[in-house]
Amino acid sequence: AQSVTQLDSQVPVFEEAPVELRCNYSSSVSVYLFWYVQYPNQGLQLLLKYLSGSTLVKGINGFEAEFNKSQTSFHLRKPSVHISDTAEYFCAVSETGGSYIPTFGRGTSLIVHP
Amino acid sequence: IAGITQAPTSQILAAGRRMTLRCTQDMRHNAMYWYRQDLGLGLRLIHYSNTAGTTGKGEVPDGYSVSRANTDDFPLTLASAVPSQTSVYFCASSRDRVDEQFFGPGTRLTVL
Numbered sequence: 116a117q118s119v120t121q122l123d124s125q126v127p128v129f130e131e132a133p134v135e136l137r138c139n140y141s142s143s144v145s146v147y148l149f150w151y152v153q154y155p156n157q158g159l160q161l162l163l164k165y166l167s168g169s170t171l172v173k174g175i176n177g178f179e180a181e182f183n184k185s186q187t188s189f190h191l192r193k194p195s196v197h198i199s200d201t202a203e204y205f206c207a208v209s210e211t212g213g214s215y216i217p218t219f220g221r222g223t224s225l226i227v228h229p
Numbered sequence: 230i231a232g233i234t235q236a237p238t239s240q241i242l243a244a245g246r247r248m249t250l251r252c253t254q255d256m257r258h259n260a261m262y263w264y265r266q267d268l269g270l271g272l273r274l275i276h277y278s279n280t281a282g283t284t285g286k287g288e289v290p291d292g293y294s295v296s297r298a299n300t301d302d303f304p305l306t307l308a309s310a311v312p313s314q315t316s317v318y319f320c321a322s323s324r325d326r327v328d329e330q331f332f333g334p335g336t337r338l339t340v341l
Contacts, residue, residue, distance in 0.1 A: 158233075159319070220271055
């Protein structure tokens with residue numbers, strides 16, 4: 116069965132600084148990978164996804180993530196954050212060829228300071 | 230076009246009472262899901278449905294039941310609520326089980 120670990124529960128950063136939110140997964144088969152964002156008092160919305168092909172995936176709001184199969188990682192990056200990026204970020208993994216139901220990480224709270 | 234709607238937005242419920250959380254989507258998605266979100270635990274899957282007429286158990290199904298009589302609706306029922314079911318509940322849907330999920334705005338439930 117798959118599992119996903121988000122290594123940081125909270126990441127504080129100053130506005131316009133770069134940020135990386137870390138995600139590692141465990142699976143014995145090929146996987147699909149997702150990053151979702153949750154703004155306060157809202158549901159989750161998709162930032163980006165990796166299904167196959169290029170390992171560098173670009174998403175909305177200037178975010179990108181890189182799939183690294185050897186390190187079983189899918190870290191999320193943004194070169195310059197804004198106050199409006201303050202939110203909870205969730206990494207999710209689903210195994211291909213099985214139920215495809217995703218397992219979510221526990222979330223990383225990104226706090227952008229002015 | 231609303232996407233996914235959930236009702237109620239919030240509810241305070243006495244322990245032992247029965248409660249149904251409603252979820253409706255207008256995207257004609259095949260798959261639907263119920264999650265609960267608790268601080269520090271992320272999202273945990275309660276029940277899911279890959280298509281109308283079928284349902285399955287997730288990670289934390291005890292105390293909850295679902296039905297999927299048609300494509301659009303996926304209600305979640307707590308037969309006899311307990312305080313440990315205090316949580317924020319999210320309904321989600323996807324075109325099919327391999328696609329990304331679209332989430333509703335959530336229902337904040339407090340069981341006293």
